[in-house]
Amino acid sequence: MKSPLMFKPFVVACAFAAGASLAAPSAFADDVNIGLAAGLTGSSAHYGEDIKRGAQLAIDDANAKKLVIGGKPANFVLAVEDDQGDPRIGAQVAQKLVDEHVAGVVGHFNSGTSIPASRIYHGAGIPMVSPAATNPTLTSQGYADVFRLINSDAQMGQLAGRYAVESLKSKSIAVMDDRTAFGQGIADEFVKGVEKSGGKIAMREFTTDKAVDFRAQLTHIKSINPDVVFWAGLDQQAATIAKQMRALGIKAVLLGGGSFQNDTFLQVAGPQASDGALSWGYGAPLTASPTGKQFEDRMKSKYGQGVVAFAPNAYDATWVLIRAMQKANSTDPKVYGSQIKSVSFPGVTGDVSFQANGDLKAPGATLYKVEQGKWVPVAQTNGEKIEPLKTN
Template sequence: MQMKNKMLPLAAAIALALGAAGSAHAEEQIVKIGHVGPVTGPSAHLGKDMENGAKMAVEELNAKGITLGGKKIKFVLLAEDDASDPKQGTAAAQKLVDAKIDGVIGHLNSGTTIPASKIYYDAGIPQISPAATSPKYTQQGFNSVFRVVANDGQLGGTLGRYAATTLKAKNIAVIDDRTAYGQGVAQEFAKGAKSAGVNIVATQFTNDKATDFNAILTSIKAKNPDVIFFGGMDAVAGPMLRQMKALGIKAKFMGGDGMCTAELGKLAGDGLINDQVVCAEAGGVEESGKKGLEDFKAAFQKKFNAEVKLYAPYSYDSVMTMVEAMQKANSADPKKYLPELVKIHHKGVTGMIAFDAKGDIKDGTLTLYTYKDGKRTLLTVTK
């Protein structure tokens, strides 16, 4: 009996200590941010680049020790692979919704982003795409969708006008890869070119996994265009350039951000002739923002032992924009921070991020590039 009494204070002390530890642990809140992009398939290098940008942002945020509603926050990135496939994209979206994510960054391709966006919207989860450029994404009437890059209307239209006014093209052939992105950017390009008085002499299509374009290119060669525009990704554009050279096609080759990558030099090999390619990246910084972006690229290289391919700065900014909205709302609850996201002004490494009523970025910049000696070379930054 006496022993029992002696043990009571000890048991009480242990219970008290465990309770205090549990209480301290309860003060840390997990905030789950989903990320979806293709980390397998032909665009895997771009998807991994995008994922790493998000990962870098999450690690920096955790190092800062952010609190929301009086609780220390630990951000966790839940990354899924959509392989650029719409079915896999919607499955990934549902998996993240089931995991009760607080927000999502992605997807990369418009063809996966658009169907997935309905799943996030129905679940009340805000979505910021660092890469999807189809105007349809933000034209669905969903108040939860945003993007941090200019859309195809702006990108394709600008390239179309550039072909007419700067390249002085009279006759243009258009090829697309039948994806939502490829078709969308090709249509907007054709619209911009036609409005500037250019003739579209051929319209052809392929698919996003094709490697043989001889029939298409032979047909186009007979029309003798000044410019060939391709709506699609670098994995297809590279072999297409090789075959253009083999067929003796000297036309300028234009495209959007999907093919406007550092990898294009490797994928096209000796098919990449100096100054033949003109492409645009949705985004880019004006003179005042160059140092911030260069600092980001250097930190990214050091962390991942890899150069930024294309989308890493935009996924990084997407995470940081979402979390700034959470901080302004003092909550990671989507219902509470979504109104702050709508009116956000975030100074990112890619420039100022603010959204219009549809969720498109306001005053989105475009960067035009060419290639010299296999390396992507800046032409101009425009709006």
């Protein structure tokens, strides 16, 4: 989702050394290596680890089925690389996976790493399915082998903007973003959604994805007495913003678009500052289906921790590649890649099928509100109409 650190040659050298140790070795000559790339160190490491765990569950399930593809038993292996959330390291990691002849790639997490990496995979004819990169540029490049298992910023940002005006009846709206590919992108789309609904943005501020003090921007925002503050960034900064808003006496609703509906936000913000916060989340709640509940239970059983955010997306993304291999009866990316666009199945995240550009056909979204220290689903959409959900 977000974009990242400046490049340092020494850091890259270390990253390759670390990446080499992370990649699972091939145990058999006929192993089918599926690459996975995400930030496994740094501030987004909890997201990257979540993605890795979800993909590994899919690998485990596929191997348990003892699939035969092209007349041979298919033993899938996850080749894991840490891109550190850095576009330049992401590009180097992408080339490493290409050189290792992976059959496909699940990744990356950040939009800022996914976009440059996608060009490398496309050049090598290796399909890429991102579980979390939301910037519209990813699927607007004209690549037939790049897909995503998540709402784009255009879809989620404009949805959040419409909700702020039409449902929250906000008259004064402030926007702050972290200047990353994700943050700035979804902030821009939020503004479009507000304006399309007849609303206006009273103030727009920005920071960086490394900042920890937002009081200067928030003091400026306080001067307009906003009804809503839309934060376009990730969870730990959102939590700090929530605390600093309350310390400054800002009573506005903190609203996010697919960025901080998780336990990290609750833990860092604390019960008082987090109360009443709203954040759109991708897809339907896990608790809404037996499949989702089972997946959450399996995550807890195997890893001692439930879903952070994108493990279900990574699980389904991995199965997109495997199902396409089954359809083509081949693990050769140049053979099975053309089948991905016709893959369709009920996944953990909902119905999985793709538009011509690689975006999901009908991505759902759920709005969550913090009530008594917990995220509670309060509205849902699978298209234009936002339907309120009954809460206990």
